[in-house]
Amino acid sequence: MVRTSICGAGVNPSPSAGRLSPLLFRNQAHCPSPRPLQVTRMELWPGLWTLLLLLALLLPTLWFCSPSAKYFFKMAFYNGWILFLAVLAIPVCAVRGRNVENMKILRLMLLHIKYLYGIRVEVRGAHHFPPSQPYVVVSNHQSSLDLLGMMEVLPGRCVPIAKRELLWAGSAGLACWLAGVIFIDRKRTGDAISVMSEVAQTLITQDVRVWVFPEGTRNHNGSMLPFKRGAFHLAVQAQVPIVPIVMSSYQDFYCKKERRFTSGRCQVRVLPPVPTEGLTPDDVPALADTVRHSMLTVFREISTDGRGGGDYLKKPGGVGEAQL
Numbered sequence: 662m663v664r665t666s667i668c669g670a671g672v673n674p675s676p677s678a679g680r681l682s683p684l685l686f687r688n689q690a691h692c693p694s695p696r697p698l699q700v701t702r703m704e705l706w707p708g709l710w711t712l713l714l715l716l717a718l719l720l721p722t723l724w725f726c727s728p729s730a731k732y733f734f735k736m737a738f739y740n741g742w743i744l745f746l747a748v749l750a751i752p753v754c755a756v757r758g759r760n761v762e763n764m765k766i767l768r769l770m771l772l773h774i775k776y777l778y779g780i781r782v783e784v785r786g787a788h789h790f791p792p793s794q795p796y797v798v799v800s801n802h803q804s805s806l807d808l809l810g811m812m813e814v815l816p817g818r819c820v821p822i823a824k825r826e827l828l829w830a831g832s833a834g835l836a837c838w839l840a841g842v843i844f845i846d847r848k849r850t851g852d853a854i855s856v857m858s859e860v861a862q863t864l865i866t867q868d869v870r871v872w873v874f875p876e877g878t879r880n881h882n883g884s885m886l887p888f889k890r891g892a893f894h895l896a897v898q899a900q901v902p903i904v905p906i907v908m909s910s911y912q913d914f915y916c917k918k919e920r921r922f923t924s925g926r927c928q929v930r931v932l933p934p935v936p937t938e939g940l941t942p943d944d945v946p947a948l949a950d951t952v953r954h955s956m957l958t959v960f961r962e963i964s965t966d967g968r969g970g971g972d973y974l975k976k977p978g979g980v981g982e983a984q985l
């Protein structure tokens with residue numbers, strides 16, 4: 662197919678050329694053809710069509726026959742689609758500059774994704790959100806799919822606290838920055854704490870709400886990791902309530918370890934706000950423990966194994982052997 666002209670291969674026209682690989686040797690004097698490495702367009706088409714045909718057969722076969730391949734395609738599309746949506750969101754958000762109101766735009770753009778994936782998100786307890794005051798939302802963090810539940814209930818003027826690495830996630834990072842997402846460097850505790858302290862100041866003055874994943878990282882083991890205390894210090898410093906939100910386990914439709922991703926249901930439960938008025942930094946450990954305990958109780962209550970019960974969470978030694 663590809664017509665190449667390797668002139669002089671096998672001959673040794675000069676002493677210096679003799680030291681070169683014959684394949685690298687090209688000398689116009691010995692090469693009458695002026696068209697080396699020439700590929701005509703017509704010659705490429707059959708190869709291209711065969712490749713496309715193979716892909717067109719292979720991808721659906723993998724999709725239907727291999728749950729793992731399906732998992733990878735779905736996750737790749739999820740990330741790719743968010744990156745694409747972010748490209749659309751950036752110019753719209755850029756009009757306002759970095760502004761928490763831009764979060765509304767991101768929220769609207771992401772709301773449809775649950776339909777693409779056949780995930781039914783059921784919200785309960787939305788009336789618990791305090792109507793018009795700053796507060797700190799804390800929620801469990803299972804996967805990047807949490808964005809679906811998060812966008813379903815995200816209150817106005819509410820920004821998430823995210824790991825700094827997300828800032829470099831291409832268009833999504835820029836969109837997050839424009840929407841006022843607060844980035845922290847988890848490797849530098851001191852810096853992260855001072856960012857959180859600044860947030861405590863602006864929470865009141867700029868009337869914003871903050872969404873924190875107190876586990877500090879994704880966790881899909883059927884329980885909740887011990888909570889980091891930043892969110893609770895933040896609420897106590899600003900003397901604002903904490904609104905706990907629990908997303909039920911994704912186990913019935915999503916499991917990273919098993920490479921399984923089907924359609925399913927998820928419940929997002931907003932719990933009553935926990936006041937922090939009058940609390941001091943000394944109260945933070947107990948506050949964090951109390952909130953985690955109540956969230957874990959609800960998590961176990963609303964999580965199912967896809968067969969209609971929450972039993973998998975209660976099996977001795979099973980994934981749900983939570984550290985209460």
Ligand SMILES: CCCCCCCCCCCCCC(=O)SCCNC(=O)CCNC(=O)[C@H](O)C(C)(C)COP(=O)(O)OP(=O)(O)OC[C@H]1O[C@@H](n2cnc3c(N)ncnc32)[C@H](O)[C@@H]1OP(=O)(O)O
Nearest residue numbers: 747821823824836850853857874875877889890891892894
């Ligand atoms: C269209 C495009 C759309 C794009 C998508 C848009 C949506 C994007 C959504 C993005 C979602 C992205 C989601 C994500 O990215 S999740 C990952 C990032 N988020 C978090 O990590 C949040 C949770 N982490 C914390 O709160 C941690 O505590 C921090 C990070 C602050 C420090 O953690 P670290 O592990 O380094 O230290 P430590 O917790 O052991 O603490 C050490 C000590 O310091 C004390 N301490 C802590 N804090 C404070 C404080 N403020 N004032 C005073 N003291 C404080 C603390 O009590 C402890 O002392 P002691 O108790 O042991 O004596």
Ligand SMILES: CCCCCCCC/C=C\CCCCCCCC(=O)OC[C@@H](O)COP(=O)(O)O
Nearest residue numbers: 740743744804805824829830831833877878879
């Ligand atoms: C040109 C650079 C291209 C970079 C491409 C990066 C691909 C990223 C693609 C899409 C971004 C989707 C944004 C989803 C946001 C979900 C946030 C999330 O779940 O982050 C994880 C973080 O909470 C905890 O991280 P770890 O569990 O500690 O790890």
